Amino acid sequence: MGAQLTLDKILERAVDLFPDRELVTKLPDGEMHRYTYGDAYERICQLAGALDELGLEEGARVGVVATNHYRHFELYFGPACSGRSIHMCNMRLPDHHFVHTIEDAGDEVLFVDPWLLEKVEANADELETVERYVVLCGEDELPETDLEPVTDYESLLEGHSTEYGWPDVDEDAEYGMCHTSGTTGLPKGVAYSHRAMYLHSIMCGHVDANGVSERDTVLPVVPMFHANGWGLPYAATFVGAKQVFPTVHTDPEPLARLIDEEEVTFSAAVPTIWLGMAEFLDENPEVDISNIDRLTVGGSAPPESLIRKYDEEYDAPIIQGWGMTETSPLGTLSTLRKEAAELPSDEQYEYRAKAGLPVPGMQTRIVDDDGEEVPADGETMGELQVRSPWVTDGYHDRPEENEAAFTEDGYLRTGDIATRDELGYVDVVDRNKDVIKSGGEWISSVQLENELMAHEAVAEATVVAVEHERWQERPMAVITTSAGADVTGTELEDHLAETFPDWWLPDVYEFVDEIPKTSTGKFDKKRLRERFDIVLEAEQGEEAEP
Amino acid sequence: MGAQLTLDKILERAVDLFPDRELVTKLPDGEMHRYTYGDAYERICQLAGALDELGLEEGARVGVVATNHYRHFELYFGPACSGRSIHMCNMRLPDHHFVHTIEDAGDEVLFVDPWLLEKVEANADELETVERYVVLCGEDELPETDLEPVTDYESLLEGHSTEYGWPDVDEDAEYGMCHTSGTTGLPKGVAYSHRAMYLHSIMCGHVDANGVSERDTVLPVVPMFHANGWGLPYAATFVGAKQVFPTVHTDPEPLARLIDEEEVTFSAAVPTIWLGMAEFLDENPEVDISNIDRLTVGGSAPPESLIRKYDEEYDAPIIQGWGMTETSPLGTLSTLRKEAAELPSDEQYEYRAKAGLPVPGMQTRIVDDDGEEVPADGETMGELQVRSPWVTDGYHDRPEENEAAFTEDGYLRTGDIATRDELGYVDVVDRNKDVIKSGGEWISSVQLENELMAHEAVAEATVVAVEHERWQERPMAVITTSAGADVTGTELEDHLAETFPDWWLPDVYEFVDEIPKTSTGKFDKKRLRERFDIVLEAEQGEEAEP
Numbered sequence A, B: 001m002g003a004q005l006t007l008d009k010i011l012e013r014a015v016d017l018f019p020d021r022e023l024v025t026k027l028p029d030g031e032m033h034r035y036t037y038g039d040a041y042e043r044i045c046q047l048a049g050a051l052d053e054l055g056l057e058e059g060a061r062v063g064v065v066a067t068n069h070y071r072h073f074e075l076y077f078g079p080a081c082s083g084r085s086i087h088m089c090n091m092r093l094p095d096h097h098f099v100h101t102i103e104d105a106g107d108e109v110l111f112v113d114p115w116l117l118e119k120v121e122a123n124a125d126e127l128e129t130v131e132r133y134v135v136l137c138g139e140d141e142l143p144e145t146d147l148e149p150v151t152d153y154e155s156l157l158e159g160h161s162t163e164y165g166w167p168d169v170d171e172d173a174e175y176g177m178c179h180t181s182g183t184t185g186l187p188k189g190v191a192y193s194h195r196a197m198y199l200h201s202i203m204c205g206h207v208d209a210n211g212v213s214e215r216d217t218v219l220p221v222v223p224m225f226h227a228n229g230w231g232l233p234y235a236a237t238f239v240g241a242k243q244v245f246p247t248v249h250t251d252p253e254p255l256a257r258l259i260d261e262e263e264v265t266f267s268a269a270v271p272t273i274w275l276g277m278a279e280f281l282d283e284n285p286e287v288d289i290s291n292i293d294r295l296t297v298g299g300s301a302p303p304e305s306l307i308r309k310y311d312e313e314y315d316a317p318i319i320q321g322w323g324m325t326e327t328s329p330l331g332t333l334s335t336l337r338k339e340a341a342e343l344p345s346d347e348q349y350e351y352r353a354k355a356g357l358p359v360p361g362m363q364t365r366i367v368d369d370d371g372e373e374v375p376a377d378g379e380t381m382g383e384l385q386v387r388s389p390w391v392t393d394g395y396h397d398r399p400e401e402n403e404a405a406f407t408e409d410g411y412l413r414t415g416d417i418a419t420r421d422e423l424g425y426v427d428v429v430d431r432n433k434d435v436i437k438s439g440g441e442w443i444s445s446v447q448l449e450n451e452l453m454a455h456e457a458v459a460e461a462t463v464v465a466v467e468h469e470r471w472q473e474r475p476m477a478v479i480t481t482s483a484g485a486d487v488t489g490t491e492l493e494d495h496l497a498e499t500f501p502d503w504w505l506p507d508v509y510e511f512v513d514e515i516p517k518t519s520t521g522k523f524d525k526k527r528l529r530e531r532f533d534i535v536l537e538a539e540q541g542e543e544a545e546p
Helices: A007-017 A037-053 A070-081 A095-105 A114-126 A153-157 A194-204 A227-239 A252-261 A271-283 A304-314 A345-352 A399-405 A445-453 A489-497 A525-531 B007-017 B037-053 B070-081 B095-105 B114-126 B153-157 B194-204 B227-239 B252-261 B271-283 B304-314 B345-352 B399-405 B445-453 B489-497 B525-531
Strands: A022-026 A032-036 A061-065 A085-088 A109-112 A132-135 A150-152 A174-179 A189-193 A217-220 A242-245 A266-269 A294-297 A318-323 A330-333 A363-367 A382-387 A412-420 A426-431 A436-438 A441-443 A458-468 A472-481 A508-511 B022-026 B032-036 B061-065 B085-088 B109-112 B132-135 B150-152 B174-179 B189-193 B217-220 B242-245 B266-269 B294-297 B318-323 B330-333 B363-367 B382-387 B412-420 B426-431 B436-438 B441-443 B458-468 B472-481 B508-511
Touching: A007 A037, A007 A070, A007 A194, A007 A227, A007 B363, A022 A037, A022 A070, A032 A037, A037 A070, A037 A153, A061 A070, A061 A095, A061 A114, A070 A085, A070 A174, A070 A227, A070 A242, A085 A095, A095 A114, A095 A174, A095 A189, A109 A114, A114 A132, A132 A153, A150 A153, A174 A194, A174 A227, A189 A194, A194 A227, A194 A330, A194 B194, A217 A227, A217 A252, A227 A242, A227 A318, A252 A271, A266 A271, A271 A294, A271 A304, A304 A318, A304 A345, A318 A345, A363 A412, A363 B007, A399 A412, A426 A445, A436 A458, A445 A458, A445 A472, A445 A489, A458 A525, A472 A489, A489 A508, B007 B037, B007 B070, B007 B194, B007 B227, B022 B070, B032 B037, B037 B070, B037 B153, B061 B070, B061 B095, B061 B114, B070 B085, B070 B174, B070 B227, B070 B242, B085 B095, B095 B114, B095 B174, B095 B189, B109 B114, B114 B132, B132 B153, B150 B153, B174 B194, B174 B227, B189 B194, B194 B227, B194 B330, B217 B227, B217 B252, B227 B242, B227 B318, B252 B271, B266 B271, B271 B294, B271 B304, B304 B318, B304 B345, B318 B345, B363 B412, B399 B412, B426 B445, B436 B458, B445 B458, B445 B472, B445 B489, B458 B525, B472 B489, B489 B508
Parallel strands: A022 A242, A061 A085, A061 A109, A085 A174, A109 A132, A132 A150, A217 A242, A217 A266, A266 A294, A294 A318, A436 A472, A472 A508, B022 B242, B061 B085, B061 B109, B085 B174, B109 B132, B132 B150, B217 B242, B217 B266, B266 B294, B294 B318, B436 B472, B472 B508
Antiparallel strands: A022 A032, A174 A189, A318 A330, A363 A382, A382 A412, A412 A426, A436 A441, A458 A472, B022 B032, B174 B189, B318 B330, B363 B382, B382 B412, B412 B426, B436 B441, B458 B472
């Protein structure tokens, strides 16, 4: 009775207990917009009323093309609580992918930031499902646009009641959708249920996870269109925490100042943000981010040196996490369990540099090609598989891919290659398609790349598999050298041999002028594998390794 | 997919990540029993196998009559994870109530502590559903008993596999049952679903609730037959915390020593335990409980002086909570929200002495007789109503009472009278049946009693309603004086007038030799109301209050 795990409960709790807590937005022009959960609630009710007037049916999707700000926050609740769904659109995708995501979701209304209009205008002809555009601004701020029909957001809300009777929504109903970024093929849609995000939110407040508390001030740098902004706007609302939204101000300097001025205690972003902020802070010691209690870092692994620097110089601990669009996203966090916390601080970094422990409610296992769990020795690699009430049930309208995506007992095959150590820490060492399978053993391309790039003569390095007559696959390193530097394959091999066993060492070192990259800036290993479509021969007298 | 919120997930998490964490039991003879989650898991599997062999069907209930110890812990999981249900029997109930609970649950097997055999033996003739008794001891410890058929627990487990394939249990299936203590009428059964206890457990780890962490050492003093031991054994297992069980050693002295020796960080019990422990600690300063991070107190409100003493003298903060058997039980906790934590420490006690804030996931409201929410002014009283995924759907086999127990929108009418202040803190001021309804306004019998008992000449005081021609009800105080003390009603009225408005002051002061008590030691207000079945007349010139 009354026990449905729906997002209106999250919103109502904030308004019931913390109506005066602030939601702060740094607008593009630098002005600060401040209001409270109580204010936001009234506008969310108005938004729901406006969606009614637009005739949006139960389950209809509205697309949102926006940076992080208070209107985006309102869109996180208005459609969902009134029985519709928010489609969080990634405007950084290439045009044909961007169009595909909106078609795939069937968005009927598209909400767009004024400063992101161009992307939508350039593709509007192809957005056949979209019946109306709403620009996220006031009437007098509405830019010239050829989008049609178009309204500004404030006019849309105007005149609607500041109260709304939320319908009884089934907890398994979809509240939102994101798309994977699709490095191979078209982006795939992931639908989230109310239940999944409710559970993810309560977990984010768990003391052994992110511990998001009403005492926190939360600044989600991670875009709200990326995997629910890592779930933070919902988790922060559940506890009634103050939230700070940066809109376009996501460069290290304005972010650092925002953290300082608003006394932010908890933030989350990809490592590059914190790398850049360290440079800024070193040059601007008057900016103080020591109110930070913890920084969650995800997307890719931060270097251990960065974690140390934030501890020692800024008193702002970095906690690494692992997750996917498919997992809402939080899967693991590198919090220190008791046995690790009791180690000398230098040894703690070994654990803090890993993807971490599965958060409460997340089941993880690492299995070999036969589906057997690999030993928890911190070295043996296998595919990471996860199961949780906040892991997706399958991709939107992709029945074939869904069959392959899950095991019989309901675990998602993540496609990530990982190890697990004796304390249960998971470390993600490669993507499945990139790991090198040599004679039945696996070699991490990522670990080789990191070590190659640690060599001063190397600018960029990537490692891909090439075919081998005897070992099936062997590693090949593709290298660009630093300006003016000179280095040979033999020298790099000596360098790698200090860290890795013989059988990990690449068989081939290719020096190139440039390594091809994907649209999201990652090394394009697929193109490299096509370019170096070679077969290595088994040599006489070759060691019988591995 | 794989997303069912069932208790096997809680158990498997502990064994997966924390197999070596200890579960410690202080046995009745003073010996310490130590083993790990890994050990416990194997025995839980054996227990499940034994229940199979006994032919217990899906959904069958087993009764447990036991103190807190490792075998009881095993019974918290074995029946539930294998698809049956544990009925946690309260052996402190009077015999006919005790028998009723077992009949009502239809327990097929009864697990009994050797030191509690007498209670069961005395009633065995009437336990018609029970087909087998299992005494919670080893073969050579089995006492003489006329229970029939009877086995010892260790022989029951013997020979069964230490692995077990948990069935796919629906999260809405019952995992356990407790009975209310039934101060009026027969005890009522409350069935708990897997889902309810899973959610309660993850909430107990929330940083804005109890924050139970893997770093904790948890000692549940509260009996495991009382509202799931306040959910602590499950919450502690979810996070893999070390647990300490006291069996019969629940007096202040052995408890204090256990807290000291096992470095307990978190414990929970009724106020009398901590009152008694304070006396012991003052006389035995070598016993140190400062590892305690927080003590949860529930069942009744602790005096503010006790909270202060534990802060100042033992560095062991007391956090008050409110809950019921019907609410799994956690409903509110007097944690300090930011606005309260920023007050001078002296003013913080005003909030810490209240029942507290609703925990994440618990919806509360306080309504008047017309079902309207009362103002959040900390003074206006109303009935506390609650809704949550871990609030019961209704009493076992009580269709009529269930109709009255819930509002149309699914809130449980708790029968508790409460106030709510501007920060959202709930304070429970009376039971519904005890509050005095005078001229449309409510007077708290509990607050008058506390103030009367603060008078040095008063030993015991209780306040009940008597009928009044004009005001419907007026308060009557029933008093026993301290040995050798002498006091008049007028003096007591003057004393009360320092704190309460005129219209709260009792119209009658009755001095008696003894106040009748219920079987659980509470003032028997029902008998008092029957004894003083009087009608007060409206006086001439009476003030038109309230």
